[in-house]
Amino acid sequence: MFKKSISTFILFLLTISYAYGDKVKVGMITTLSGGGSGLGIDIRDGFALAVKDEPNIEIISGDDQRKPDIAVQLADKMIQSDKVDIITGIVWSNLAMAVVPAVVNQGKFYLSPNAGPSLLAGKKCHKNYFNIAWQNDNLHEAAGGYASSAGFKNSFIIAPNYPAGKDALTGYKRYFKGSIENEVYTKLGQTDYAAEIAKIRASNADSVYFFLPGGMGIAFIKQFSQAQVDLPLVGPAFSFDQGILKAVGNAALGVKNTSQWSKDIENAENKKFVEDFQSAYGRLPSLYASQGYDTGKIIVSAMANASIKDMDAFREALKNAPSQGFKSTRGKFSFSSNHHPIQDIYVREVVEENGTLTNKLISSGLVDHSNFYVDQCKM
Amino acid sequence: MSLQLFIEQLLNGIQFGFMLFLMSAGLTLIFGVMGLINLAHGSFFMIGAFSASFVAGLTGNFFLAILASLIFPALIGIMVEFSIIRKLYERDHLDQVLATFALILIFSEATRYIFGAFPLFLDIPNILQGNILLPGEIVYSKYRLIIIIIGLFIALGLYFLINRTLLGIQIKAGQNDRQMIRVLGINISRLYTIVFAMGAALAGLAGALIGAIQSVEVGMGEPVLILAFVVIVIGGIGSIKGALIGALLIGVLDTMARLFLPIFFELIMETSQALSLGSSLASMSAYLLMALVLIFRPTGLFGKK
Numbered sequence A: 001m002f003k004k005s006i007s008t009f010i011l012f013l014l015t016i017s018y019a020y021g022d023k024v025k026v027g028m029i030t031t032l033s034g035g036g037s038g039l040g041i042d043i044r045d046g047f048a049l050a051v052k053d054e055p056n057i058e059i060i061s062g063d064d065q066r067k068p069d070i071a072v073q074l075a076d077k078m079i080q081s082d083k084v085d086i087i088t089g090i091v092w093s094n095l096a097m098a099v100v101p102a103v104v105n106q107g108k109f110y111l112s113p114n115a116g117p118s119l120l121a122g123k124k125c126h127k128n129y130f131n132i133a134w135q136n137d138n139l140h141e142a143a144g145g146y147a148s149s150a151g152f153k154n155s156f157i158i159a160p161n162y163p164a165g166k167d168a169l170t171g172y173k174r175y176f177k178g179s180i181e182n183e184v185y186t187k188l189g190q191t192d193y194a195a196e197i198a199k200i201r202a203s204n205a206d207s208v209y210f211f212l213p214g215g216m217g218i219a220f221i222k223q224f225s226q227a228q229v230d231l232p233l234v235g236p237a238f239s240f241d242q243g244i245l246k247a248v249g250n251a252a253l254g255v256k257n258t259s260q261w262s263k264d265i266e267n268a269e270n271k272k273f274v275e276d277f278q279s280a281y282g283r284l285p286s287l288y289a290s291q292g293y294d295t296g297k298i299i300v301s302a303m304a305n306a307s308i309k310d311m312d313a314f315r316e317a318l319k320n321a322p323s324q325g326f327k328s329t330r331g332k333f334s335f336s337s338n339h340h341p342i343q344d345i346y347v348r349e350v351v352e353e354n355g356t357l358t359n360k361l362i363s364s365g366l367v368d369h370s371n372f373y374v375d376q377c378k379m
Numbered sequence B: 001m002s003l004q005l006f007i008e009q010l011l012n013g014i015q016f017g018f019m020l021f022l023m024s025a026g027l028t029l030i031f032g033v034m035g036l037i038n039l040a041h042g043s044f045f046m047i048g049a050f051s052a053s054f055v056a057g058l059t060g061n062f063f064l065a066i067l068a069s070l071i072f073p074a075l076i077g078i079m080v081e082f083s084i085i086r087k088l089y090e091r092d093h094l095d096q097v098l099a100t101f102a103l104i105l106i107f108s109e110a111t112r113y114i115f116g117a118f119p120l121f122l123d124i125p126n127i128l129q130g131n132i133l134l135p136g137e138i139v140y141s142k143y144r145l146i147i148i149i150i151g152l153f154i155a156l157g158l159y160f161l162i163n164r165t166l167l168g169i170q171i172k173a174g175q176n177d178r179q180m181i182r183v184l185g186i187n188i189s190r191l192y193t194i195v196f197a198m199g200a201a202l203a204g205l206a207g208a209l210i211g212a213i214q215s216v217e218v219g220m221g222e223p224v225l226i227l228a229f230v231v232i233v234i235g236g237i238g239s240i241k242g243a244l245i246g247a248l249l250i251g252v253l254d255t256m257a258r259l260f261l262p263i264f265f266e267l268i269m270e271t272s273q274a275l276s277l278g279s280s281l282a283s284m285s286a287y288l289l290m291a292l293v294l295i296f297r298p299t300g301l302f303g304k305k
Helices: A002-014 A037-051 A068-080 A093-105 A138-149 A163-175 A194-202 A215-226 A242-252 A268-281 A287-305 A311-319 B003-034 B041-059 B062-083 B093-115 B142-164 B166-176 B178-183 B188-211 B221-235 B240-268 B271-296
Strands: A024-030 A057-063 A086-088 A109-112 A129-131 A154-160 A179-186 A207-210 A233-236 A256-259 A341-353 A356-369 B131-134 B138-141
Touching (some): A037 A057, A037 A287, A138 A356, A194 B240, A207 A215, A242 A356, B041 B093, B142 B166, B166 B178, B178 B188, B240 B271
Parallel strands (some): A233 A256
16 A cells, blocks of 8 residues: 555656647656666656657656566556556566566557567567567677677676576577686676676686676676776676766776667767757766667657557558658667567777767677567567 | 685675674664664665765765765764654554655655766775785785775674673663663663664665675665665574674675585586576575574574573
C-alpha cells in the first residue's frame, strides 16, 4: 500500500500532459529515481526533445524505480486507465522481460529505446515489438571482433550473473577468435572487484573484456587502474558514456569501447541532435539520449504516414520509417525481419578534449550488423 | 593457486570486513542503545561519500575530504535525530521502519536534486595509488592496506570508548536498562544524540573510503546496509565485538566463496554450469551463514540471551 501510494505520488509529479488533441498517447516507463536514474532521465529527455514540435503526441511518464513489479503496475495503469497507444522507455532487460510480452499481447506497441534481450529478438519476438537501440549481444559482438583484429589472443572476460551478462559474454565469444583464459560472473550490483582483479593479475590473459553497466563499471575501471594491472581493457559503450566518464576520471583514458552511436558521427541529424540537446538541457547527450531521440523521431515519422487507429498500417509505417523520412542520429539504420536495427557498430577510444574526457571514433567495427536471432523469430 | 594469491584474497576479505564493521558498528549501537531500527543508516554512507567527493572537488585534498565525510554525516545525523528520530524511540518497530524508509527516499532524492543523477568523481591520492610489496612476495594495494589499518584503529578506539570512558559506561547502561539510567539522572536525550551522530559519522567515513575505489552515486548505501544488517544479526544485536567478528566473518567468507566455489564446482561438473552455480552460491554465502547462526544461536554469536 505504502509503496503504491509513493509511486502514484511520484507518477503524479512526473506526469507531463500536453493540452493537445488525443492523437497518439505514449507511455514512458523509465528509471527516474534512485540508482541508474541517469540513464532513464536521458532517455526521457532525448525522447521529449524529438517530439517537442509534434503537438499530437501526449507523453504520460512514470518512474519504475528500476523495479520489475513497479514497471508492471505502471504498464497496467497506462494501458487500462490512460489508454496509451505506445509504451516505451524501459532501460533494463529484466524489466523489459516483465513488461513487454504483456503490453504487446494487449494490442499495444512497445518501442524499446534500450533493452534488447535475446528472447525478445528470438523465440518471443512479436509484431508489435520494435527495438530502436540494439539487440543486447550487438556491442559485445563488435568488441569481440575488435579484440581479434587488435591481435589479442587470450581474454579474461567478466560480467554480472544475470541474463544480459550472459548475452554479453556470449556475444563477445561469438566474434572473438582467440581463446578465453577465464570467464567470471559476478553478483549483480557488486562494487568491489579486488578478488577478481587479483585473479586477472595472476592469469596469463593478454586482454580483459568486461560488461558491468552503471556503478559496477565505474568501480571496476577505477580499481583495475589503481591495481596497476598492465593489460588492455575493452568494454561496451555503457561504461564509457558521457555521464560516467566524469566519475571514472583518467582511469578510462585510452580504453577502447564499442558503440552504435557517438557524438562525433558525421551527419546532419546527429549534429542537430547534439546541439539541440546541449542547448535544451545544458549537458552533452549520452548514447541513451540518442536512443530516446531516435525512438521519438520514429514515432513522429510513422504518424506522418499512418493513423494510430489502424494498427496494421501504423506497424508498417514504423517498420518502413527508415525509408520514409526517419533519419537516425547514427546514420545508416534499417529494421531486420525481427524488428531490430541493422546498423554499423563503431570502435571508440576515450580521449581528453579541452579538459573533458570524451570518446573519439577510431574505426567501424561491424558494418550493417544485424542480430543472431533473426532466424529464431517466427512472426 | 599460489599461496600469494590466497593471502592477497584473504587480505581483500579482511578489508571488506572492516568496511562492513564501520557500517554495522553504528547500526548495532543505535539499535542496542535506543532500540531503533534505522534503515536510513545507508543514507549516511552515501552522504559521507558525496561530502567527500564535493570537498575533494573543491580543495583537491583527500584528507580534508575524509574529514568532511565524518563531519557532514554527523551534523545531518544530529539534525535528523533532533527533528524526527527522537519521536520514534517510543514507537514500535514497524513505525520506525516506515519512517526511516521514508528518510531513505528523502535523502536519495535530495542528493539527486543537489548533485544530479550521474555518479560523482572521487579518487584516492597519488601517494596511495598502486601496490606495496609485503613480506613473502605478496603484492597488495596500498590503499586497501590503509583501510585495514583505519578499521583496526577504529575498532580499538571503540573498544576503549565503551570500556574505559564515562560515555561508554552510559552506553552500556543504556543497552541494559533504559529506564534505570534515566532515573539515575543521566541526560538520556544527549546520550542518544551522541550515539546517533557517532553512528552516522562512522557510516559516512565508510562511504568516503569506499567511494574512492567504487562509484559515488545515489542509492550506493542500500546494498551495504543489507549486509550490515546481516552482520549485526550474526554478531548479536547491540554488541560491538559481535559486529567486528561478524563483519570479518562475512568479509572473508564472501571473498573466499567468490574465489573457490566456481573452482570447486568445476571439479564435479561442466565449466559453464560450474561458473554460474558457483557464483550464484557465492552471492548467497553471507545469508547462508546467517541462517546457520540463527539455527544454532538465535541471538547471534555475542547477543544477550
